[in-house]
Amino acid sequence: MQITAQNWPYPRWVAHRGAGKLAPENTLASFRLGAQHGYRMFECDVKLSADGVPFLLHDDTLERTSSGKGLGGDHAWGALAQLDAGSWHSRSYAGETIATLDNVAAFCLRNSYFLNIEIKPTPGVERLTGEAVAHHASRLWRGHAIPPLLSSFSLESLQGAHTAQPALPRGLLLDELWDGWLEAAQQLGCVAVICNHLLWNADTVGQVKAAGMRTLSYTVNDADAAQRLIGLETDGIITDRVDQFSPAG
Template identity: 65%
Template sequence: MVDQKAAWLYPRWIAHRGAGKLAPENTLAAFRLGASHGYRMFECDAKLSADGVVFLLHDDTLNRTTNGQGIGGDQSWSALSQLDAGSWHSRGFAGEPMATLEGVARFCQANACWLNIEIKPTPGLEAQTGKAVAAAAQRLWHGQPGWPPLLTSFQPEALQSAMTTAPELPRGLLLDTLWTGWLDVARSLECVALVCNHALWDAALMAKARDAGLRALAYTVNDERAARRLLDLGLDGIITDRVDLFAPGS
């Protein structure tokens, strides 16, 4: 197995939820649009349906990004698959279906792309979702060339479950604030990366991450001044909505 702490082959620029705000988030249409802008790594949000299918959805509820209502994880995939996940964004994407992790995996593998899967559990299903996402990723990327997906989460319980299920898959701890004990948690979860709100990154935090052997990633970076500051700090990954603004080779 590759030592992911010693080497880091993921692209620096990562398209948020497929193509940021240019397409309906977490759909295959967004991935296709992000790829058309030259992006080779994508971030997405993974949840568990009521019947055990790993599917893509950021919010707990379906209300904002589909024509459905209620908690997404309470519904079966057969019901979720019938929803329109595109009309809320724009008429050109009307009828776009929700995506499964399996469908996204096929897209990434066919196009030699990398993936950052954020484990986004329905509240109360942290352990079950971490296990399901890790098991699905382990199965879907088994024997595939290149690097496996990076599993990240704000929920340590989900990452712990993912580690138990598929310890060989790289993990990253997501932070919106530097809560007490975060470094000890990242170490206990054997994380290879720290993924922070971009405003948290400074020289002191970078030094702490490097001392711990952690790669440094930031979300969600949408203006050039913020991007330049992070690049000057030496960040390893920048998650952005602005796939139209930032050239992924920069």
């Protein structure tokens, strides 16, 4: 399926890093918990190991969310696979492992779930990460109707993904409206702009929709903020609070 603003199959509600803060982020345990709360679309962060394996990790470094140390991208996958990625969250998740993109793709595809892959490159390999993640996503979703949405704050990563697999849908992530943001999204062939939710108002929503793209927001954990975004007719809400917001709402 070719994803466009007019041909948009993704649900409004997206579970951040699996199940937000209720389980260790970016692990299969978190995805399973988000699914138990009724979510059908998930967001995750993907970078490359030193030997080129796409794996899930938000931070550049390993310390916050695993038993490892240093830059995640400096380690080969064999070493990363041995780390405990659950104990930092709670004892009940002790021994949970870091997930690969292959793991998450299998979970999503076998359950007909949707995925937003944030390309989160280790500094210095932005374009390479975009290219590699796009190639892996194309391979993993080959033959399936609805591909993942690729997104990034890094223009280099999005350009790499665009060059590598132009048919995959892309979204530009923004934490501020820097000069030329809309033009950059258009030049990269993005189908969506994904903003810090505070950046959306009638004007910015109107600009993006007039440019033929969809409007998504992160990370929305407050009911009033969610209602404001729904009132603005935005298209996607990424949340940690899978226990508070019904994805059917």
